[in-house]
Amino acid sequence: MASAPPLVHAHRILAAGLAVFILGHLATHLTAVMGPQAHVAVLKETQGVYRNPVVEPVLIAALLVQIVIGARLLARRWAQAEKGFWGWAQLLSGGYLIAFILIHSSAALMTRHVFGMDTDFYWAAAPVNLAPFKYGFFPYYALGVISVFTHLAAAVQFGWGARAGILPVALIAVGVGVAGVILASFGGVLYPIDLPPANASYFEKFGF
Numbered sequence: 001m002a003s004a005p006p007l008v009h010a011h012r013i014l015a016a017g018l019a020v021f022i023l024g025h026l027a028t029h030l031t032a033v034m035g036p037q038a039h040v041a042v043l044k045e046t047q048g049v050y051r052n053p054v055v056e057p058v059l060i061a062a063l064l065v066q067i068v069i070g071a072r073l074l075a076r077r078w079a080q081a082e083k084g085f086w087g088w089a090q091l092l093s094g095g096y097l098i099a100f101i102l103i104h105s106s107a108a109l110m111t112r113h114v115f116g117m118d119t120d121f122y123w124a125a126a127p128v129n130l131a132p133f134k135y136g137f138f139p140y141y142a143l144g145v146i147s148v149f150t151h152l153a154a155a156v157q158f159g160w161g162a163r164a165g166i167l168p169v170a171l172i173a174v175g176v177g178v179a180g181v182i183l184a185s186f187g188g189v190l191y192p193i194d195l196p197p198a199n200a201s202y203f204e205k206f207g208f
Contacts, residue, residue, distance in 0.1 A: 028043055030182060033181060039185075060105070130203070149174055156171065
């Protein structure tokens with residue numbers, strides 16, 4: 001069996017490491033089904049792992065390198081005449097993830113280091129509870145979560161072929177379910193959310 005091209009190999013290695021962080025991050029958000037305080041408690045524990053002077057710069061660098069490599073691989077996929085369902089799934093989910101990671105990560109860093117506000121449960125909940133922001137942030141967050149699982153599903157499909165069976169489709173279904181649970185928690189569907197004044201007025205800094 002021929003070895004994978006260098007860019008693909010590097011992409012896979014970085015993806016394996018980043019998947020631990022991303023899936024762990026999503027698992028942390030799933031604890032919000034038990035309420036804001038449960039989520040805040042778990043988030044503080046996980047942030048203690050990746051928000052330190054050693055790990056955080058490495059994590060940010062890994063994300064940026066993965067974005068650059070991913071963009072080049074997506075350009076190659078785009079150039080292919082025949083993409084098929086999984087080719088388009090990989091292309092669209094990868095492109096969305098690049099945009100989502102850049103926007104979400106930069107917003108989190110700016111919130112912490114420029115505005116001095118913690119990126120806790122209420123920071124994420126505010127835009128999906130306040131109009132008119134919630135009408136854009138609900139699909140924005142949902143597609144971000146679904147894209148993670150869709151991109152993974154496409155990788156499984158291309159890597160395993162027929163041996164993958166229904167696993168790729170199941171992964172997308174799981175992604176839809178995870179997105180639904182997270183947004184139901186943060187969006188005030190499962191319980192009422194009383195936003196702190198600082199979070200409720202956060203968007204006023206941007207002129208809204």
